[in-house]
Amino acid sequence: xxxxxxxxxxxxxxxLQGAFQAHAAVLSMLGAIPVEVRLPDxxxxxxxxxxxxxxSTTMLRFLELHGFLDRLRDFVHTHPTFGTCAGxxxxxxxxxxxxxxxxxxxxxxxxxxxxxxxLDSCIQTAATTLPxxxxxxxxxxxxxILQVGPAVTVLATRDDHPVLVRQGDVLAATFHPELSSDxxxxxxxxQMVQAHQAAAxxxxxxxxxxxxxxxx
Amino acid sequence: MADHTSNLNSNPFSTPTLRLxxxxxxxxxxxxxxxxxxxxxxxxxxxxxxxxxxxxxxxxAMIRAEGGVARMANPKLxxxxxxxxxxxxxxxxxxxxxxxxQVLQHLGVDFIDESEVLTPxxxxxxxxxxxxxxxxxxxxxxxxxxxxxxxxGAAMIRTKGEPGTxxxxxxxxxxxxxxxxxxxxxxxxxxELYAAAKNLQAPYELVRMxxxxxxxxxxxxxxxxxxxxxxAALMMQLGAETxxxxxxxxxxxxxxPLDVENDPAExxxxxxxxxAIVIAATHYNDxxxxxxxxxxxxxxxxxxxxxxxxxxxxxxxxxx
Numbered sequence: 001x002x003x004x005x006x007x008x009x010x011x012x013x014x015x016l017q018g019a020f021q022a023h024a025a026v027l028s029m030l031g032a033i034p035v036e037v038r039l040p041d042x043x044x045x046x047x048x049x050x051x052x053x054x055x056s057t058t059m060l061r062f063l064e065l066h067g068f069l070d071r072l073r074d075f076v077h078t079h080p081t082f083g084t085c086a087g088x089x090x091x092x093x094x095x096x097x098x099x100x101x102x103x104x105x106x107x108x109x110x111x112x113x114x115x116x117x118x119l120d121s122c123i124q125t126a127a128t129t130l131p132x133x134x135x136x137x138x139x140x141x142x143x144x145i146l147q148v149g150p151a152v153t154v155l156a157t158r159d160d161h162p163v164l165v166r167q168g169d170v171l172a173a174t175f176h177p178e179l180s181s182d183x184x185x186x187x188x189x190x191q192m193v194q195a196h197q198a199a200a201x202x203x204x205x206x207x208x209x210x211x212x213x214x215x216x
Numbered sequence: 217m218a219d220h221t222s223n224l225n226s227n228p229f230s231t232p233t234l235r236l237x238x239x240x241x242x243x244x245x246x247x248x249x250x251x252x253x254x255x256x257x258x259x260x261x262x263x264x265x266x267x268x269x270x271x272x273x274x275x276x277a278m279i280r281a282e283g284g285v286a287r288m289a290n291p292k293l294x295x296x297x298x299x300x301x302x303x304x305x306x307x308x309x310x311x312x313x314x315x316x317x318q319v320l321q322h323l324g325v326d327f328i329d330e331s332e333v334l335t336p337x338x339x340x341x342x343x344x345x346x347x348x349x350x351x352x353x354x355x356x357x358x359x360x361x362x363x364x365x366x367x368x369g370a371a372m373i374r375t376k377g378e379p380g381t382x383x384x385x386x387x388x389x390x391x392x393x394x395x396x397x398x399x400x401x402x403x404x405x406x407x408e409l410y411a412a413a414k415n416l417q418a419p420y421e422l423v424r425m426x427x428x429x430x431x432x433x434x435x436x437x438x439x440x441x442x443x444x445x446x447x448a449a450l451m452m453q454l455g456a457e458t459x460x461x462x463x464x465x466x467x468x469x470x471x472x473p474l475d476v477e478n479d480p481a482e483x484x485x486x487x488x489x490x491x492a493i494v495i496a497a498t499h500y501n502d503x504x505x506x507x508x509x510x511x512x513x514x515x516x517x518x519x520x521x522x523x524x525x526x527x528x529x530x531x532x533x534x535x536x
Contacts (some may be wrong), residue, residue: 017247017497036450038502054244055244055267057302058494060248061264061265082334116324118304118327118351119350122232136235138235140243141240141304179235
């Protein structure tokens with residue numbers, strides 16, 4: 001993938017339930033090695049992690065077991081992580097409709113099922129801050145980002161609400177880039193992984209938002 | 217790794233409506249979809265980690281025991297269940313009963329199951345599912361039947377199994393048949409696919425697509441007789457991408473549901489079954505975790521051996 005790094009990055013995809021296969025397929029196409037994560041120990045040795053779409057309530061049931069939530073919280077606060085839809089809900093600072101536990105990895109407040117049910121799912125194409133022209137965004141029973149903190153960069157919006165946001169090594173989308181052929185967002189995430197790896201070999205240049213905590 | 221959407225951009229499955237339908241199906245993968253008959257059961261299902269609930273008035277075991285004409289559930293019940301949970305809600309329409317499907321779409325259910333569990337309304341035609349914005353799931357016993365349903369617009373296929381029995385044998389037969397027939401297509405030459413389509417009684421374009429991809433162009437789930445965590449693990453290992461559990465969670469005797477509203481012990485039993493089957497569907501390749509989950513199960517559905525059912529009483533033979 002990157003001529004400057006001999007080894008392809010190992011990217012975990014939380015595979016408790018949901019669109020993990022679709023993410024893994026995009027990662028493979030881009031030269032990364034996808035690793036299905038079903039238990040806490042599966043996080044060992046990963047360079048980054050994707051939390052896919054699906055049902056966040058289902059995923060939380062599993063995260064409550066085997067000390068998974070604490071291990072995952074440590075991981076997402078110290079490694080590049082990308083959450084889509086339910087994954088973005090898990091990464092949020094706070095969740096509404098209804099309130100539920102989250103990893104507090106990115107300073108956003110998210111409302112679940114905010115646009116309605118499946119009949120309100122839609123595909124939109126809009127300009128974003130990403131280079132390369134308009135971006136196709138697939139929204140499926142999507143959540144809405146209600147608030148973003150000062151450290152969060154908004155990369156794309158829908159009706160003035162952020163839909164793609166970044167804070168340091170954490171990226172979150174309320175839509176499904178794994179369901180589009182446009183791979184720019186996965187490429188961006190893999191660039192974040194590379195930058196994180198490069199910073200790790202050159203000490204004391206950590207990215208601003210990854211809290212300098214010991215890696216799990 | 218199978219991915220049912222990104223490889224569909226250059227074919228008939230690339231229309232926005234069908235992509236959104238397949239997108240929701242993708243989100244349900246690796247989970248358990250549970251039949252529920254009231255709000256309390258729906259809450260238990262969501263709390264246990266179900267990815268979706270199927271709202272219906274009688275689970276298949278009760279329909280089988282009580283007889284009569286089985287129809288779409290009362291919209292009032294469906295709306296109550298939709299209001300009670302945050303996960304997607306499915307509901308069943310009779311085979312060919314497009315007016316029931318119109319009602320379900322109007323209610324805003326997230327998926328419609330055109331189901332052989334209900335009494336068929338049309339002996340020749342299934343619903344034209346392309347005419348709907350709401351995605352459909354349909355049952356199939358073999359590849360030809362699956363492809364006919366997909367041609368009509370189904371965004372998800374599930375094995376039929378034999379509903380309401382707690383006997384997994386026919387779900388296994390149907391899954392093995394579909395997987396074997398897919399494998400057989402992949403080794404055929406291009407010139408052999410025309411006859412294959414004729415033999416499968418399925419559209420040539422879909423047959424060719426399956427032959428090239430080695431899988432269905434929509435997610436392939438399993439239903440019909442799945443009653444235990446090990447049943448779920450079995451179906452997932454055989455190729456199911458998600459399991460539907462009908463009568464296996466909330467039934468006590470064949471026609472008697474557990475009283476989850478008034479009896480704490482019976483409620484605990486339903487919760488234990490629901491939780492265990494969710495764990496098994498995710499960790500289907502991990503016998504240690506399936507064993508631990510199975511150990512937590514209190515009681516089980518009594519069940520009815522599918523082999524003991526008279527031919528005329530089978531539900532799986534409905535639809536064609």
